[in-house]
Amino acid sequence: MSAYDFLIAPFADYAFMQRALLGGLLIAFSAAPVGVFLMLRRMSLTGDAMAHAILPGAALGFLIFGLELLPMTLGGLIAGALVAAGAGLVARMTVQKEDASLAAFYLISLAFGVMIVSLRGSSIDLMHVLFGSVLALNTQSLIMIGSITGMTILTLGIIWRALVAECLDPGFLRSVSALGPIVHFIFLALVVLNLVAGFQALGTLLSVGLMILPAATARFWTRTALSLCALAVALALLSVIAGLLISYHLAIASGPAVILAAGVLYLASLLVAPRGLVRSNLPKHRHKVA
Amino acid sequence: MMLRSVLASSALLATTSLISPALADDPLRVVASFSILGDMVEVVGGDAVAVTTIVGRGEDAHVYEPVPTDAANVAEADLIFVNGLSFEGSIERLIEASGTTAPVAVASVGINVLMTDEDDHSDHSDHSDHSDHDDHDHDEHAHDGHDDDHDHDEHAHDDHDDHDHDEHAHDDHDDDHDHDEHAHDDHDDHDHDEHAHDDHDHDEHAHDDDGHDDHDHDEHAHDDHHDHDHGPEDPHAWQSLDAAQIYAANIADALCDLDADNCETFEANAAAYGEQLEALHQQYEAQFSDLEASERVFITAHQAFGYLARDFDFTILSPQGLSTESEASAADVARLIDQIRETGAQALFVEANADPRLLEQIASETGVSVSDTPLYSDWLSDEDGPAATYLAMMTHNLNALVAALVTN
Numbered sequence: 001m002s003a004y005d006f007l008i009a010p011f012a013d014y015a016f017m018q019r020a021l022l023g024g025l026l027i028a029f030s031a032a033p034v035g036v037f038l039m040l041r042r043m044s045l046t047g048d049a050m051a052h053a054i055l056p057g058a059a060l061g062f063l064i065f066g067l068e069l070l071p072m073t074l075g076g077l078i079a080g081a082l083v084a085a086g087a088g089l090v091a092r093m094t095v096q097k098e099d100a101s102l103a104a105f106y107l108i109s110l111a112f113g114v115m116i117v118s119l120r121g122s123s124i125d126l127m128h129v130l131f132g133s134v135l136a137l138n139t140q141s142l143i144m145i146g147s148i149t150g151m152t153i154l155t156l157g158i159i160w161r162a163l164v165a166e167c168l169d170p171g172f173l174r175s176v177s178a179l180g181p182i183v184h185f186i187f188l189a190l191v192v193l194n195l196v197a198g199f200q201a202l203g204t205l206l207s208v209g210l211m212i213l214p215a216a217t218a219r220f221w222t223r224t225a226l227s228l229c230a231l232a233v234a235l236a237l238l239s240v241i242a243g244l245l246i247s248y249h250l251a252i253a254s255g256p257a258v259i260l261a262a263g264v265l266y267l268a269s270l271l272v273a274p275r276g277l278v279r280s281n282l283p284k285h286r287h288k289v290a
Numbered sequence: 291m292m293l294r295s296v297l298a299s300s301a302l303l304a305t306t307s308l309i310s311p312a313l314a315d316d317p318l319r320v321v322a323s324f325s326i327l328g329d330m331v332e333v334v335g336g337d338a339v340a341v342t343t344i345v346g347r348g349e350d351a352h353v354y355e356p357v358p359t360d361a362a363n364v365a366e367a368d369l370i371f372v373n374g375l376s377f378e379g380s381i382e383r384l385i386e387a388s389g390t391t392a393p394v395a396v397a398s399v400g401i402n403v404l405m406t407d408e409d410d411h412s413d414h415s416d417h418s419d420h421s422d423h424d425d426h427d428h429d430e431h432a433h434d435g436h437d438d439d440h441d442h443d444e445h446a447h448d449d450h451d452d453h454d455h456d457e458h459a460h461d462d463h464d465d466d467h468d469h470d471e472h473a474h475d476d477h478d479d480h481d482h483d484e485h486a487h488d489d490h491d492h493d494e495h496a497h498d499d500d501g502h503d504d505h506d507h508d509e510h511a512h513d514d515h516h517d518h519d520h521g522p523e524d525p526h527a528w529q530s531l532d533a534a535q536i537y538a539a540n541i542a543d544a545l546c547d548l549d550a551d552n553c554e555t556f557e558a559n560a561a562a563y564g565e566q567l568e569a570l571h572q573q574y575e576a577q578f579s580d581l582e583a584s585e586r587v588f589i590t591a592h593q594a595f596g597y598l599a600r601d602f603d604f605t606i607l608s609p610q611g612l613s614t615e616s617e618a619s620a621a622d623v624a625r626l627i628d629q630i631r632e633t634g635a636q637a638l639f640v641e642a643n644a645d646p647r648l649l650e651q652i653a654s655e656t657g658v659s660v661s662d663t664p665l666y667s668d669w670l671s672d673e674d675g676p677a678a679t680y681l682a683m684m685t686h687n688l689n690a691l692v693a694a695l696v697t698n
Contacts, residue, residue, distance in 0.1 A: 014624055015655045135623050136648035244620060251621035 010248045016135055017244065023137040023201045024240030024258065026145045027210055030152035031194045032232035035215035037156075037187060040167040040225065044216070046102060047208040050188075051195050053083035053106040056113030058199070063116060069140050073196050080192030083109050088185060134201040134244070134254045141200045148197040152190050159183050164225045202255045209259035210236050217266045220273035235265055316340075318549055321367040323378050324351045325670040326528050327397055327537075329680045331371055334541040334559045338552040342367075344381055347670045351377065356384045364388040369548055371541065374398040377525035395544035401533040404524040404596050526667065530597035531571040531684060535564040566681060571601065574688045577696060578602055585695060588637040589630060589658065591649055594667035598687070607635055618648060630656045637694035639665045642677070663690040 011017045038047055057079025061071035083105040090105075091098035137145075156163070162183045191211075198207025214235035218228045243258030250257075270276045317340040322328035328343035335341065342363045345351045364370060365388040372378050372385075374396035385394060527533040542560035546553035578586070589607045599606045607629045629635070630652070638653050640646040642664040653660045665687050666677040677683035 010620070010624070014627060016623055016627070016651050017620060019651070020620070133618060133648060135618055135620060136651050138647065138651060138654075248620035248624060251619045253619050257619075 006249070007245065010245065017248065019137045019142060020134045020201075020244055020254065021240065023142055023145050024134055024210075024244065025237055026142075026149045027194070027198055027201055027207075028214075028236030028240050029233055030149040031198060031207070031211040032214045032236040033156055033229040034152060034187075034190050034194050035211035035213075036218065036225065036228045036232050037163055037167065038191065038211065039215045039219065040228075041187075044212050045099075047191060047195065047211050049102050049106040050080055050084065050191055051199070051208045052113075053109040054080045054192070054195055054199065056109050056116055059113050059116045069144060069200075073144060073200075076196045076199070077192055079109055079113075080195065081189065084188040084192060085185065088181075088188065092181065134258065137201060145197045145200060148193050152194060155186065155190055159186055160225075163187065167225065202258065206255045206259050209262055210239065213259065213262035213266050214239065217262070217269045220269040220275045236262065239265060318545065319366060319368045320371065320545075321364050321369075321392075322371045323373060323381050324668070325349070326668070326680050326683070327371055327373055329670060330397070330528075330534070330537055330563075331541055331545075333563050333680075334538055334556055335545055336555060336559055338549060338555065339545065344384070345669070347672055349669055351379070351381070351668055354379075354381065356380070360384060361388040364392075365390050367392045369544060370394045371397055371544065373525060373528070375403065375523045375525035375527060393544070393547070395540065397537045397540050398525075398527050398533070399536075399540055401527050401530070401536045403527070404600060405522050406524045406593065406596070524593070524596045526594040527597050528680065529595055529667070529684075530601050531567045532601055533597060534567050534680065534684075538563045538567070567684075570681065570684060570688070574692070575602065577688075577692050581695060584633070587633050587635040588639060588691065588694065589626070589635055589649070589652075590639045590665060591641055594641075595665065595687075602691075604691075605633075607633065623648070623652065626652060627656055630658060637661060637691070639663070639690065639694070642666050642671065661690060661694050663693065665690060 011021055035044075035047070038044055054076040057075035057077065058072045059075070060079075061068070061073070061075030065071035083102070087098055087102035087105045090096055090101035094101075162180075166180060166183060194211060195207050198210060201207070202210065214232040215228065217235050218231040222228055222231055239262035240258055242261040244254060246252055246261060247254040247257040271278055273279070317338055318335065320331055320335060320339045320341050322331050322341055322343050324345040325343050325347045328341050331339060332341045344356075344360050344364070345354045361384055364385050367390060370385060370390065370392050372382070372394060375398050528537060538560040542553075542556040545556045549556075583603070586602070586604045587607060588604060591608060593606075593608055595604075595606055595608075598604070607626060636658055638649060638658045639661045640649050646660070650660060652658075663686075666683045670679065670683055671677040676686045
């Protein structure tokens, strides 16, 4: 098999592969930087919790309006925003830390979502609807994903300095500016937006994968926020392309294939990267002499 | 102690009255596992039965979640009907757990079982060679030598008492896809052999205890084929109007065992129903008769229509992995697109209540138009919907096929 057959032909021959590639690349561009900041803010698991929190909104949108993109997306956004705002407010106004309040809110939201699903009976496999597929992206979905990507990159550009400052020292930003909480909530909104974009293509559970895995992988290689973001985007793009090719050549479901490709990159980096498992723990000859 | 024995004896009394429906003149309380079977039981049983279904109208048995009232209905039933062929999955555990003493009748006993093909997935990994389409023929197995058993003159369906219930005909089926060997010509022996069913090594009753959420047949060493969770036997046999006639006869037999007084009514109902089903079959066979083999192709997502395809000599383009249960791979989708381009198939159906997005993308890529009439596979619609009864459902589906394949 020539390199053309292996790498190019699948995308050249099939429009659905081109759409899958475009959708995946758009998501990679926006989700990976968001993931970097989630990681720097020690909120890596927040993405997972928020992904669950989206469920009842999307389910409600589906049950009322059917399989329409806009109501399901808006429903997911509203549910995610409610959980994020609720958790944030409780964390700021009570003794409870944000991890605990977020867990409480997302579990309530998730249970609510499962209840909505079962209320309707099981006439349609709602989980399948919520899981989406990168192979079934229609033009409307691509436009929505593209809009979210544009919005995310623009917003990140605007709040970049505040985000970086807060990551380094949350206390500093809070002391010099009242913008801390606002930046925090804008950032959470970006997380929810990207999850909503991701679940069209990868489903609610796996959409977190393209957010967190490339960011965590990049951390093995570099430090500064900008280089982390650039590397995470590159790794996410690579995962999308590799995952789609694996799905095509090995007949593996496309969503898991993309995320597993990102996982392989993570594990490989863990082994060989400068900040990975091996090289971090090698004896350091130079500085030992003191 | 005293109290406990009083309670125990009253419980015993209650149980006794439950399993002796003949004492009262009440209709038999019958539970059917899903809506289509429930409708058939209502037709055959008439006023002598009161039917409840576990998986109701518009609900998909594949993703059924039990609720307590279902277990209560099962526990109070006089008779329980299931489809068999591993269709019920976790519902069988529900029946077991309910502690019911009612007999469980398998409606599909004696039908000509369709095996889902097992071999043609081995080429998945070698997907690079798109020009080689010989190994992409999904329905080869289903259609091999099909002409023989498709010949309805041999079926002698007028006489519905003599459906061949001989399970032995299926013994060699685990390995053998050749459905010609079903020997449909020996219809005279009325050999409804209940005992043969026991040693028929099908795990309907065997797999209750090992936690098979996913309908998986370990017995058949089929684990690597998670593309269709039912296992090698296609359970959607009601999609065959032929098989449905056997369902009706089986239902009448099971009802007769419990209510001998009404037995003649049941058998007359089943016979009349069978004639309706056969008439429907003949009517649509005539409508499809002008179609060339190359025109008898349609595309749909769920692999529920294998029996319908066998009855009417259709080929269905529907790669594994597009069912409601699993996620498609890019290879599956590419293969379907190739098949559509190669066969020139023009009829694409989405299923009622199923997720149409992937098929819509495939349709737009291949230039095939999506039929505006969805097909019903595993459940009936609401009472005022297009598939309110089994007969209405089959008529609806066949009309949709006529509209897409004949009229166009």
